[in-house]
Amino acid sequence: MSNTTSSDQLPETSPTALPRRLTLLQGTALNMIDMVGIGPFVVLPLVIKTLGGSQFLWAWILGAVVSLIDAFVWAELGAAFPQAGGSYNFLKISYGEQRWGRLLSFLYVWQTLIQAPLVMASGAIGFAQYASYLMPLEEWQRKAVSGGVVLIIIALLYRKIDSIGKIGLIMWGAVLLTLGWIIFGGLSNSRIPLSETLQSMGSASGGLLAAGLGQASVKTIYCYLGYYNVCHLGGEIKQPTRNIPASMFISIAGIAGLYLLMNLSVISVVPWQIAQNSEFIVSTFVETLYGPKAAQLATILVLLVAFSSLFAVLLGYSRVPYAAAADGQFFRIFARLHPTKQFPYVSLLFLGGLGFVFSLLFRLGDVITAILAMRIVVQFVGQAIGLLLLHRRRAAATFPFRMPLYPLPVLLAISVWLFVFFSTGLTFMLSGLIVIGAGIGAFLASAVIRKQWPFEKT
Structure with missing residues (x-):
């Protein structure tokens, strides 16, 4: 018998229940604006420098393939357990709610409290960096811009979810407009033949390409992250199994x-x-085609895209501590919903506040790699293995969505994520493992105080 709770069975009248008001179009829009932030505009030169020549396009292709394979895991879990919190619920249910699932889900929330503000900070710092194309900014001015962006996003999210869905559609339009202008402008005014570019993609030896592909793909995968944002909002999606x-x-x-x-x-x-x-790079590109005035307009559009992404990021992550608290596995204050607007305002203010502080303390630097290294073991690899465990315990009929060729996509996802984890380098691998170790220590300390597993009385 499945323990899955369908959308029709969720306690909509509960004081901690989230209303299901987001449509497929709105959910897709929030996913896409989460994925397209400042990342592709900042990362593009870094990837080119890592691989050299047109070979850098393979890193973007690999990023798409990794995302697609991993999406099969998210799709099965998201359709079966459409609740707020995404990976928190997936890990808890997959590994068993009383023991290992409690540890893994705690570790995910623990990481979220660190990585979500870091993601916010990285986007805000990148925003300030790009804004300096429009006007020279001193260091303190960049920090003021990055911190101000976070505060504005918190203010925009402090409202009902149906209003947020409409705002998301407007921001999605800005994303499509910006990328559409870049694509049309370049392909219609090409100065380097496309055939020459495609031909050079295959000119590097396999060994040379593979040597830099792992490191470059770490950055391109970062630009695809967010395709699962809809799973964090699972409790607010209409017809979630579809x-x-x-x-x-x-x-x-x-x-x-x-x-x-x-x-x-x-x-x-x-x-x-x-x-x-x-x-x-985008400003340089547009300036080459249309001149400085057009480049300034393009820069403004890039900043709007980056702002839109941070909007979706904080929206999704604010539901994670809320879900854990509503489940009784985190501080109860995070389960509070706004009395009239029905959104987790404590979680939103906490993560947004930390994001504001981090945006003033850190530089962009290697934050992208650190964020990815921190998440791979528990979230991506952990829940892929968890899906395998679920399939051993539950009948196929309990999964509304079934991936083709199971379990091949799951095994591929695990292998690829481990490859990416090792590609981050020893320093970032250790930083990710240290965060996990600290989280285990915090979990054990909490379990001792609350007399829960593994210290409960038999």
């Missing part, structure tokens, strides 16, 4: 196409030798 998987696959296919076309467009105008050293 709309959660559909929104993820639509998002990945759409963003992968836009990313590849954008990259082809940029290097068809700006030679890769110049592009790899540009801090404002």
Whole structure:
């Protein structure tokens, strides 16, 4: 017998219940604006420098493939357990709610309290960095801009979810407009033949390509992250067994196409030798085609896209501590919903507040790699293994969505994520493991105080 709770059975009248008001279109829009932030515009030169020449396009293709494979895992879990919190619930249910599932889900929330504000900070710092194209900014001014962006996003999210869905559609339009302008402008004014670019993709030896592909793909995968944002909002999605998987696959296919076309467009105008050293590659690209005034407008659109992404990021992550608290596994204050607007305002203010502080303390630097290294073991690998465990205990009929060729996509997802984890390098691998170790220590200390597993009396 399945323990899965369907959307029709969720306690909508509970004081901690979230209303299901997000449609497939709104969920897809929130996914896509989460995926397209400042990342692709900042990462593009870094990836080119890592691989050199047009071979860097393989890193973007690999990022799309990894996302697609992993989306099958998220789709099965998201359709079966459409609740707020995403991975928190997936890990808890997969490994057993009384023992190991309690530990794994605690570790995920623990990491979220660190990584979610870091993700916010990285986007806000990147926003301030790109804004300096419009006007020279001193260091304190950049910090003021990055901190101000976080505060504005908190204010915009302090409202009902149906209003947020409408705001998300407007921001989605800005994302499509920006990428569409870049793609059309470059491909219609190409200065470097597309055939020459595609031919050079296969010119590097397999060994040389593989040597840098892992390191480069760490950064491109970061630009795809967010395709699962709809799972964090699972308790607010209409018809979740259909709309959660559909929104993820639509998002990945759409963003992968836009990313590849954008990259082809940029290097068809700006030679890769110049592009790899540009801090404002999109601005440089547009300035080359249309002049400084147009480049300033393009920069404003890039900033709007980055802002939209941070909006979706904080929206999704604010539901994670809420879900754990509503489940009795975290501080109860995080389970509070706003009395009239019905959203987890304590969780929103806490994560947003930390994001504000982090945006003032850190530099962009290697934050992207650190964020990914921190998440792989518990979240991505952990829940993929958890899905295998679930299939051993539950009948196939309990999964509304079934991936093709099971368990091959799950095994591929585990293998690829481990490859990416090792590609982050020893320093970042250790930092991720240290966070996990600290989380285990915090869990054990809490279990001792509350006399819960593994210290409960038999």
